[in-house]
Amino acid sequence: MERGVLLVRAFSVSEGRRGTATVTVNVLDVNEHAPYCVPSVFVLTVPETTERGKSLGTVTCVDMDVSGHDVSLTLRDNDASLYKFRLQDGQLQVNGTLDYDMPGIAGRSFQYEATIIATDSGTSTLTTTIPVMVTVTPVNEFDPVFIGPFEILVPENTRSGSVVTTVKALDGDWRFDALRYSIPGGDALFSINPVGGQLYLKGSLDFEVKQVYRLMVQAVDFDQDVDLTVQRTGAQDFTIRVLNLNDNPPVCDPVSYESTIFSTRSAGLPILTLSCTDRDGDGLTATITNGAAVDRFQMNGLTLSSRNVFSYVPGAVYDRTMFEVTVAVSDGEHTADVVAYIYVVPWTTTVPTTTTTTTTKPPRVVTVVQRFWEPDLWFVAVMTITGAFLLLYTGLLIWRILTWTSVCVNPEPDVSDNLLKNSLNGEDLNKIGNQDAAIQNYQSSLDGTISLSKENSRKSLMRFDGKADDPVSGRSYLFNSETGERRWL
Ligand SMILES: [Ca+2]
Ligand SMILES: [Ca+2]
Ligand SMILES: [Ca+2]
Ligand SMILES: [Ca+2]
Known part of the structure; x- marks a missing residue:
């Protein structure tokens, strides 16, 4: 508090008097100023x-x-x-x-x-x-860090120029995406958009050639420091795996097969196996496509076998001896065609036994003779030559007999004969008749001998190529599938 003292004098002009007074003024402080x-x-x-x-x-x-x-x-x-x-x-x-x-x-x-x-x-x-x-x-404090996934799956049929993925990195410094992407040193197959991080394929992929690519991508930040020259870098290895697709057809080598089998070959036994591969590793299936062979053959995997035995019964079922089997080998999407020529040798046959009306014991082939007498080639040749000589000899013999007969007996009686007959009496004529009858009997017997000889020769060459049981008697017998001849055992 401030105090002021005032001395006050007063004058009265009219009265001529004056006086003095002291006035004390106390000034109180007021908060009128802000700091x-x-x-x-x-x-x-x-x-x-x-x-x-x-x-x-x-x-x-x-x-x-x-x-x-x-x-x-x-x-x-x-x-x-x-x-x-x-x-x-x-x-x-x-x-x-x-x-x-x-x-x-x-x-x-x-x-x-x-x-x-x-x-x-x-x-x-x-x-x-x-x-x-x-x-x-700003101060550039952090390196760019990539975020996953770092393994990329790319189908092998991806076209060149396609985006296989978009890489992404983040930075702890603001702006967090102020980054530029690059592939250090470049790459022959991939390129990258430096701004967006799109990874482009600039070639073709083939799983069958290469399955995995490894690629380093780096990100460099910018404008994250007051000093623009201060930049930080982050790098990341990416694994690019090529996805396998079924883009290759099956390959069969060879594409044509030939096989010769005996008609007695059991059904289901492998005849041949196709040699087929698939570069994609796909499972292969084989299907017979031509209708003529579908009923006779079957495929088990890539193995061809007959569906049933072949029959060559004269007058009955007589299969073809050559089959053209067309097989389609598929990997599920592509197909390769193969053709197999199967030649069947009707060597033996499964001739059914004698049919019977008896239903209690149906005919049943017990044994098919697989081994039978098969003469060597030299033996057949010798027999053939011997038979030829025999026939030639027989022919010559017949010719000689006929020649001799024609000399001794003239079938056409001429005038001299009639004159002779007329000159002879009855007894002489009877003798001459007896002689003609004797000659005819001899010729007949000779023809019979020749026929018998041929039959014996044929029978001697006959062979039995099968064995069966008679369902009625139960007896076994050999049979010839061509002639039906049987021999009871
Ligand atoms: Ca940074
Ligand atoms: Ca910072
Ligand atoms: Ca394939
Ligand atoms: Ca493939």
Whole structure:
């Protein structure tokens, strides 16, 4: 409180008197001045890596009011700057990380704001606010990091120019996607979009040639530091696996087969096996496609076998001796055709036994003779030559007899004969008749001998090629499948 003393004199002109009075004035102080602070505002630019406790400046405040010289300082944060600053003895310090790499702070132009409030101690306190605006500058702190998957599956029929995948990397520094992608050293088969990370195929794939590719992709950041030359790099190995597709047809080598079998070959026994492969490793199936062979042959995998035995019974079932079997070998999508020529030798046959009306014991072939007498070639040749000589000899003999007969007996009686007959008596004529009859008997007997000889020769060459049981008598017998001849055992 200020006190003032006034000396007041008064004069009375009319009365000529005067007087003096002392007046004391007490001036009461009023809080009329807000604190005055220096600086009045904090506008700073600091790196985002400014460490905790770092001083950003000191604020000093005074109060013009006589009775209000005590000024207190407080700090008021906002949502973004909560706990980012602190005041210690008027010193503004960094209290938390002033992160540049936050989406929230990016929306505030990377500026942390706070307010220092200076309050005097007078009645009806007055305050002064000191804005704090701290702008952080970027520091490139982090390497780009790729995010998976790092194994890419690509079908082998992917066309050149296609995008096989899009690689993606992130960076801990804002802007998090400020990256450029590249393939160090380049690649003959793949290329990459440096901005979007699309990985392009610029050639063709073939699982049958190469199944796996390994590719290094790197990402380099930019504009993440106040010094634009500061860049960081991240790299990642990618594995590109080629997916196998059924893009190759089966290959059969050879595509044509020939096989000769005996007609006695049991059904189901392999005749031949196709030699087929598939580059894709697909399972192969074989199907007989021509209708004529479907009923007679079957495929078990790639193996061809007969569906049933062949029959060559004269006058009955008589199969063909050559079959053309067309087989389609498929991998499920593609087909390769193969043809097999099967020649059947009707060597033996399964002739059914004598049919019977007896139903209690049906005919049953017990044994088919697989081994039978088969003369050697030289023996057949000798027998043939011997037979030829025998026939020639027989012919010559017949010719000689006929010649002799024609000399001794003239079948056409001429005039001399009639004259002779007329000159002979009855007894002589009877003798001559007896002689003619004798000659005819001899010739007949000779013809019979020749026929018998031929029959014996044929029988001697006959052979039995099968054995069966008679269902009625139960007896076994040999039979000839061509003639039906039997021989009971
Ligand atoms: Ca970075
Ligand atoms: Ca940063
Ligand atoms: Ca295939
Ligand atoms: Ca393939």
